[in-house]
Amino acid sequence: MTRSIDDDALEWAIRTGDPEFDDWDGFTSWLEADPAHPSQFEIASGVLEDAGRIVATLPLRHSAEPANDPKPGRRRFLQWSGGAVAAAILLGTGLSLWGARPQPYMIETAAGEVRTVALSDGSEIVVAGGSRLMLDRSKVRFAALEQGGALFVVKHDASAPFTVQAKGLSMTDLGTVFEVQLEKGSTRVAVSDGAVLVDPEGARLRLDPGQAVVASGAVLRREPAGEVGAWREGRLIFNDVTIGEVADALTRHLGIEVVASEAVASRPFSGTIDAAGVAKDPASLGPLLGVGVRTSDRRWVLQADR
Amino acid sequence: MIDSMSKAGLEAVYLANRDKLVRFLKARGAGDAAEDLVNELWFRVSTNRSGPIANPLSYLYRAANMLMIDRYRSTRQAELRDREWSRADENGQPLSLPSVDRIVEARQEAARVAAILEELGARREMVFRRSRIDGVPQRLIAEELGVSVSTVENDLRVACRVLADLKEQMR
Numbered sequence A: 001m002t003r004s005i006d007d008d009a010l011e012w013a014i015r016t017g018d019p020e021f022d023d024w025d026g027f028t029s030w031l032e033a034d035p036a037h038p039s040q041f042e043i044a045s046g047v048l049e050d051a052g053r054i055v056a057t058l059p060l061r062h063s064a065e066p067a068n069d070p071k072p073g074r075r076r077f078l079q080w081s082g083g084a085v086a087a088a089i090l091l092g093t094g095l096s097l098w099g100a101r102p103q104p105y106m107i108e109t110a111a112g113e114v115r116t117v118a119l120s121d122g123s124e125i126v127v128a129g130g131s132r133l134m135l136d137r138s139k140v141r142f143a144a145l146e147q148g149g150a151l152f153v154v155k156h157d158a159s160a161p162f163t164v165q166a167k168g169l170s171m172t173d174l175g176t177v178f179e180v181q182l183e184k185g186s187t188r189v190a191v192s193d194g195a196v197l198v199d200p201e202g203a204r205l206r207l208d209p210g211q212a213v214v215a216s217g218a219v220l221r222r223e224p225a226g227e228v229g230a231w232r233e234g235r236l237i238f239n240d241v242t243i244g245e246v247a248d249a250l251t252r253h254l255g256i257e258v259v260a261s262e263a264v265a266s267r268p269f270s271g272t273i274d275a276a277g278v279a280k281d282p283a284s285l286g287p288l289l290g291v292g293v294r295t296s297d298r299r300w301v302l303q304a305d306r
Numbered sequence B: 001m002i003d004s005m006s007k008a009g010l011e012a013v014y015l016a017n018r019d020k021l022v023r024f025l026k027a028r029g030a031g032d033a034a035e036d037l038v039n040e041l042w043f044r045v046s047t048n049r050s051g052p053i054a055n056p057l058s059y060l061y062r063a064a065n066m067l068m069i070d071r072y073r074s075t076r077q078a079e080l081r082d083r084e085w086s087r088a089d090e091n092g093q094p095l096s097l098p099s100v101d102r103i104v105e106a107r108q109e110a111a112r113v114a115a116i117l118e119e120l121g122a123r124r125e126m127v128f129r130r131s132r133i134d135g136v137p138q139r140l141i142a143e144e145l146g147v148s149v150s151t152v153e154n155d156l157r158v159a160c161r162v163l164a165d166l167k168e169q170m171r
Helices: A007-017 A024-033 A037-057 A084-091 A243-254 A275-280 A282-289 B007-027 B031-047 B056-085 B100-120 B122-133 B138-145 B149-169
Strands: A104-108 A115-118 A124-127 A132-136 A139-147 A149-153 A163-166 A169-173 A177-182 A187-193 A196-198 A205-207 A211-216 A219-224 A235-242 A257-260 A268-274 A292-295 A299-303
Touching: A007 A024, A007 A037, A007 B149, A024 A037, A024 B007, A024 B056, A037 A115, A037 B056, A037 B100, A037 B122, A037 B149, A139 A149, A139 A177, A163 A177, A169 A177, A169 A187, A187 A196, A187 A205, A205 A211, A235 A243, A243 A257, A243 A268, A243 A275, A243 A299, A268 A275, A268 A282, A275 A282, A282 A292, A282 A299, B007 B031, B007 B056, B031 B056, B100 B122, B100 B149, B122 B138, B122 B149, B138 B149
Parallel strands: A139 A163, A257 A299
Antiparallel strands: A104 A132, A115 A124, A124 A149, A132 A139, A149 A177, A163 A169, A169 A196, A177 A187, A187 A211, A196 A205, A211 A219, A235 A268, A292 A299
8 A cells, every 4th residue: 555645744744843842944944945945844734733633632542651650540520538629729821831821722522522631630511512711731730721612531640630711710520520601691510520629719619529519790699500511412401501501502502503692592491402304494493592593595594483 | 042032132033034934935835925924923923932942043933834734734625625515415405514424434434544553562652642642842751751852753763654554545
């Protein structure tokens, strides 16, 4: 089988991918040496990125850990031990491993895409469609959710709590599985396993499994968690939201534009929507939400029923 | 020795090397867009909050390289999207969700990649992850794993070659 990815191009793609790479003059010379080189490089670089993306979604095997790691590091979804709380509050926003200089990078998902990110500490973040999550290579135990939603599966480490920031709301895990969802006016945190300390510098609300909190402005309101992460199976659960928010959530999840007309956008809705069923049969949204559904080429409009 | 740079210092390096950066962007295939891209590069870099930069010229080159990578990714995604939108179901209705075959395809692909990682072995997998996903310098990975830098380089070369070949096969 012929290799379509050129050896030299691949070598340059690997070398330039290293943050300490310095031979830009050498790289420029190679690029200029042959008109085929620039596109060979782009292809090699793109293929490597694709491969990396797939590998990042695969779980880390326990055997694939550095030889000199002092902690045996099993990924645990167990109950957190009470003694860790004090340490969690003191340590704040996570460890800085490679020096103070921040090295932020963004995970951005298209609407309809679900991506799992494996972090180097063994934690995993499942990012929902239409979302933006900021991570930082210099701060392994930290994430900032800027848009959309994500499910966090955090590897327990009592000496280094995992902190998530979601639009001004801060929370610290203590070895947990929990979900954060950003809506237009509010942020929701729900815990499936372990415990999360919400707003550790302020309200210090502790969430145990099955508990959730909705933060809207300065108000924190507790509610039952319901099914955490059900969106991964295509079930979107809404608890007293507006039809407009349902439309936004469907857009992010399905990858098709769903908009609510002014007439119906602020109507309240609570219930569960099976995204796959609705994608096959958009009209079924109508009776479910009490609206009319007008579908066109690339968007659905939710409007007042005749 | 770390040479720390204020924003004015970085700007001086940028201005002094702007021509080199334009040449690099052209070498990468930017063509006539190179001038616009270097301006965009400066805009992004200057509005990005960051601490002292150890090697400012390298930092600017890297930012230029990333810009080209983003551009290429956008073009590819647009092409993929166009292909997706032109698919339709049996009634001629445009398909908006990945069809069952795509989902199965993606799962099969993931399974083949997992099998490759198994064959590559724990250390090579770790090197690939630390370098390509976590962005750790090879020099530091070598320290982490207690091996030489050339071992890390070799591991990375082997892992990337095998994974790249697989991805190309499946295209």
